[in-house]
Amino acid sequence: MAFADDLILNIRAGSIREAENIANVEMDKIATWAENNKTRFNEENSNVMLITRRKRKEQKEVALYMNNKVIPQVQKLKYLGIIFDYKLSFREHINYVADKRTKLIFQLAKSAKLNWGLNHKALQTIYLGGIQPLLVYGAPVWSKALRKENYKAMLLRVQRLINIKMAKAYRTVSNEALCVLTEMMPIDIKIEQ
Numbered sequence: 001m002a003f004a005d006d007l008i009l010n011i012r013a014g015s016i017r018e019a020e021n022i023a024n025v026e027m028d029k030i031a032t033w034a035e036n037n038k039t040r041f042n043e044e045n046s047n048v049m050l051i052t053r054r055k056r057k058e059q060k061e062v063a064l065y066m067n068n069k070v071i072p073q074v075q076k077l078k079y080l081g082i083i084f085d086y087k088l089s090f091r092e093h094i095n096y097v098a099d100k101r102t103k104l105i106f107q108l109a110k111s112a113k114l115n116w117g118l119n120h121k122a123l124q125t126i127y128l129g130g131i132q133p134l135l136v137y138g139a140p141v142w143s144k145a146l147r148k149e150n151y152k153a154m155l156l157r158v159q160r161l162i163n164i165k166m167a168k169a170y171r172t173v174s175n176e177a178l179c180v181l182t183e184m185m186p187i188d189i190k191i192e193q
Contacts, residue, residue, distance in 0.1 A: 020062050043069045047077050082138040090142035098154040105161045123166045139191045152188050159187040
């Protein structure tokens with residue numbers, strides 16, 4: 001018996017109960033398909049997440065079943081490297097990306113001191129080849145979240161850290177000036193592309 005991997009089921013409905021009913025019918029179809037194809041979905045590694053922006057007092061718990069077991073409901077989940085939350089705000093994702101890349105830059109900073117260590121060209125190659133692709137990964141999915149200035153600021157802060165190292169500049173230099181000195185496009189504009 002083999003296990004199936006990375007299946008996502010999206011249901012759109014007028015109410016939570018309607019979505020729950022449709023989802024359980026579809027889960028039965030998936031279970032039948034799995035049985036016929038001698039595979040199995042692991043209910044322990046499965047999650048259900050209700051995505052809604054409604055503020056009604058409607059009950060927000062969903063009872064979904066797989067292999068006659070309840071699938072746990074979560075407020076956020078990571079799928080293909082992107083963290084989705086129940087409001088699709090992508091705040092968790094942007095926080096996660098910014099924190100991880102900031103730590104990476106601080107590790108690099110140990111090798112990029114003012115008078116010795118990695119030069120501008122080496123840091124630019126590391127940024128363009130390693131850090132920037134990680135910052136913009138999945139951007140078509142979450143880029144609209146950058147309409148909120150605080151989310152945009154998180155990513156600009158990360159880029160600013162590496163730009164300071166590349167330019168070997170003081171922390172008081174403006175972000176715009178750093179982008180000009182390092183010939184780097186501001187990350188929010190890169191994401192819009």
